[in-house]
Amino acid sequence: MAERQFAIVADIGGTNARFSRVALDTLALDQVAVYPCADFPTLAAALQHYQQQLGLTAIKDVAIAIACPVNGDNVKMTNFHWQFSINAMQAELQLNTLLVMNDFTAVAMCLPALAEDQKIQIGGGQAQAGKPMAVLGAGTGLGVAHLLPVDGKFLPLPGEGGHVDWAAQTEQEWFIQRQLAAQYGHVSPERLLSGPGLEAIYQALAVFQKLEVAPLTAGEIGQQALSGQSQLAKDAVAQFYASLGAVAGDLALTLSTFGGVYVAGGIVPKLLPLLGSSEFRARFEAKGRFAGFNQQIPTFIVTAEQPGLLGAAVYLKQTLAG
The missing domain is CATH 3.30.420.40 (ATPase, nucleotide binding domain)
Structure with a gap:
């Protein structure tokens, strides 16, 4: 060749x-x-x-x-x-x-090329060909981008969506928001949906639950949640997934991403066993009058290496x- x-x-x-x-x-x-x-x-x-x-x-x-x-x-x-x-x-x-x-x-740009065994669908909805797609990925930070099909090609729209305002929706989340605001001032999705974010959720929930615990790394929190060793770690991962679903749902609404919303990054694939029992998809769809809109949009976890x-x-x- x-x-x-x-x-x-x-x-x-x-x-x-x-x-x-x-x-x-x-x-x-x-x-x-x-x-x-x-x-x-x-x-x-x-x-x-x-x-x-x-x-x-x-x-x-x-x-x-x-x-x-x-x-x-x-x-x-x-x-x-x-x-x-x-x-x-x-x-x-x-x-x-x-x-x-x-x-x-x-x-x-990798989204159209993913094989079926390189992604896992979570919840309902069916991807529509020729429609916009969105991707977000939690790792060291929170990456966000959209992808538009245009004339048989694909136009990527990178952005800094990880740094918009994070919206607290429950009493627990309002507590986390206040804890993070006291530390950082502005609270963005990246402050929760990242490795440091998972660590911050863990510490905030410890205060919320009136527990005294030593700080853990994101990897340690994940391991203790997966093994069932720590309920606090499981609660932190559950909150992580709930917030991830809410933010993913916002991206779906922003650009009508009927091509699907994809979750990449290093954290979620490692914590896949805890995703099915989480509020990820429920929070993705919980958009008030537009809940039915988001129910039509599929969500996928990218497992490509x-x-x-x-x-x-x-x-x-x-x-x-x-």
Whole structure:
């Protein structure tokens, strides 16, 4: 197969850089490698190392998803020191194509390419072809994006929806809201729907229930909830899912996402056994006069191992096709 039919895609986070070769005809990923970002002075050096290590220096089309805003030629990572000019990096590495996008733009672009075994539907509704989609993902923060089908192609709409106002709806949530407002001032969905957010929910619920507990990491809370070791941990995960459903329902209403609302990120797949008994779908649908509207919209959990790499590949294939 000619090298033109292969490309390289990357998903760059604040800690690790993931690279893969992709066959553009099938979008099959192979030769995946993960490197600590701290091992390289620049992103260009990391990409060169990957190409040389795996004998892929002849490949000249590259797409990179990166954890920071991408609003022009100059890119500066939010949680790491790498910064670069896209044009200068393309010239330095003598690439035909260098497509750089926000990491959640890539996650949005992966949605049309997900296989049935790479997503799990929660609740009712049926995805309608050609309709807008939404994706949100809880991890270190809360990523939010929409995806619009336009003339047989897909237009990603990345945004900062994780930083809008969070709306408390119950007595417990009003208590959490006051606790977080005292600490942060503005309370956004990301303050709850993230790894640090799950930790904050746990601590706030301990105060609400008048319990004295030591702080736990998000991973420890998840483990204790899954094992049944801690009722407080189970309550924290239950609150996390209730809030996640409410925010996902807001996204569905905002752009009439009859193509589906998708939940990605690192937290939810690890806590899947607790999702079915949660209020996630009920809160997704609990939109007053528009409850029936949201009941028609399906919700999915993305279980694909490398959605960022897949989405970068989809976007690059679309770009190269003109």
